Amino acid sequence: MADGWQLPARLAALGFFGVIVQVAAVSQISILGVSVDLAPLMVAAVGLLAGSLPGAIFGFAVGLFVDLALVQTLGVTSLLFIVIGYAAGRLRELRDPAHGLVPVMVGAVATAISTVGFALMQFLLGIEAPVSWLLLRQVVIAILLGALFALPVHALVRRVVSGALPDDPRRRRRRAYTTGGLSPLSRPSEGR
Amino acid sequence: MLIALVVVSLILLTAYFGESAGSPLHTVQRGVIQVLSPIQEGASRALKPARDLFGWFGDTLDAKKERDQLRAQRDALLAEEIDYQVAIRENRQLRALVRMDGNHGLGSYEKETARIIVRSPNNLLRDTLQVDKGTSSGVHVGQAVIAGGGLVGQVTTAAGGTAVVTLITDQRSAVGAKVLNRGGRGDIGLVKPSIGDPLDLLVQQLPRDTKVRVGDNVVTSGVIDPRFPSPYPPNIPIGRVTKVDPAELESNNQIHISPIADLRHLDFVQILTTPPPGGEERAQVP
Incomplete structure (x- = not known):
């Protein structure tokens, strides 16, 4: 039972401290006029490591916390982060990508969903903002920064949740590859 | 589960968006902020060094960019200032x-203003200028050239669109001159550059009893003398007396003057192209 609570507890701590660090420090550092947003990267990493449902739940919780902490319209970031966490988890479950740079691509996509989605939601909610090249430039820079920071965030999340994950698909795949998909006991004999 | 999360998000969104500032969701949000604010403040202070470190990098990059911009601006301003x-x-x-x-x-003279395009590098022996006006502009050999309040020299070579001016500081130059001394006699001499220092002009062939003092002016004489053909109109300032050595005046009949025109810093000159009608004083010079 204690093991069952290990992952949610670790993810809760990760989400809480991640958002605090984001709000207290990272948001105040501007690179090329844009701040790095670690929250979607965290959500994507959790989805990629823990699966679609944990990813979606973590996304919802982190999104809600971000909305609360930043006094934004509740539900907007949650909705976007659910999509990010779920999509990253589905990628893991369906494709199980093994390439080391997958987190970079996933981070870039997560940032794109987050920034573009947030802008779209704001427009839908009637917040008037000029659609300009400046905005487009900022979105592009945010995506690039997201890709840049995706790998360290993924490594950090992996470190936090390692040991609490139910199963590692890579390990499973490696095992399947070395044993030909079968247990050594049930492997066909050499003479056949 | 996923659908439930999405639905909850949408409900929150809709409820929050439609609520007034004093509604439950807003109150909850304010409460959360109140609870989080000390944590955020503490985290903000704790993470300040890291923030400053990143900020330092950013500031350095910004400062470098600003420095480059200011350098470009400075260069542009410098070029503008030079202009x-x-x-x-x-x-x-x-x-x-x-x-x-x-x-x-000189108002009655036709004048051609010309820009100096070439200056002779070796001005100890040959002191000439090349200007951008020539025979096509009415410039011909022998015409007087003035600038900067005084005499510059005369045209010694003229082509279609250019001419060479030999300065009064050239070793080949000789100008008929009149010393405007206090006695008012107006002694006549010949201005030539001294050897080794072209900017030190000598007024030679002066009478031994010439009464002259430092600071007196020397102008072109424009005199008619078969020995000293003068292409220059009368009364153009040539120089000011800088040195009067009685022994030198007694033995060599000469005094020292410095040219009035700043001959080393000229950009434009005027060439007296056509003498006034009836001004045959010069024309009669052999």
């Missing part, structure tokens, strides 16, 4: 040329 200085200098010289017309009765 202004050149324009002011040219303006001053052109004004001086115009002023000379009135002061020395």
Whole structure:
């Protein structure tokens, strides 16, 4: 039972401290006029490591916390982060990508969903903002920064949740590859 | 589960968006902020060094960018300032040329203003200028050249679109001159450059009893003398007396003057192309 609570507890701590660090420090550092947003990267990493449902739940919780902490319209970031966490988890479950740079691509996509989605939601909610090249430039820079920071965030999340994950698909795949998909006991004999 | 999360998000969104500021969701949000604010403040202070470190990198990059911009701006301003200085200098010289017309009765001469395009590098022996006006502008050999309030020299070579001016500081130059001394006698001499220091002009062949003092002016004589053919109109300032050595005057009949025109910093000159009608004084010079 204690093991069952290990992952949610670790993810809760990760989400809480991640958002605090984001709000207290990272948001105040501007690179090329844009701040790095670690929250979607965290959500994507959790989805990629823990699966679609944990990813979606973590996304919802982190999104809600971000909305609360930043006094934004509740539900907007949650909705976007659910999509990010779920999509990253589905990628893991369906494709199980093994390439080391997958987190970079996933981070870039997560940032794109987050920034573009947030802008779209704001427009839908009637917040008037000029659609300009400046905005487009900022979105592009945010995506690039997201890709840049995706790998360290993924490594950090992996470190936090390692040991609490139910199963590692890579390990499973490696095992399947070395044993030909079968247990050594049930492997066909050499003479056949 | 996923659908439930999405639905909850949408409900929150809709409820929050439609609520007033005093509604439950807003109250909850304010409460959360109140609870989080000390944590955020603490985290903000704790993470300040890291923030400052990143900020330092950012500031350094910004400062470098700003420095490059300021350098470019400085270079542009420097180029602009140089342009202004050149324009002011040219303006001053052109004004001086115009002023000379009135002061020395040169208004009746046809004048061609020319820009100096080449200056002889070895001015110890050959002191010449090349200007951008030539025979096509009415410039011919022998015409007098003035600038900066005084005599510059004369045209010694003229082509279609250019001419060479030999300065009064050239070793081949000789100008008939009149010393405007206090006695008012106006002793006549010949201005030639001294050997080794072209800017030190000598007024030679003066009478031994010439009464002259430092600071007296020397002007062109424009005299008719078969020995000293003068292409220069009378009364153009040549120089000011800088040294009068009685022994030198006694033995060599000469005094020292410095040219009035700043011959080393000229950009424009005026060439007296056509003498006034009836001004045959010069024309009669053999």
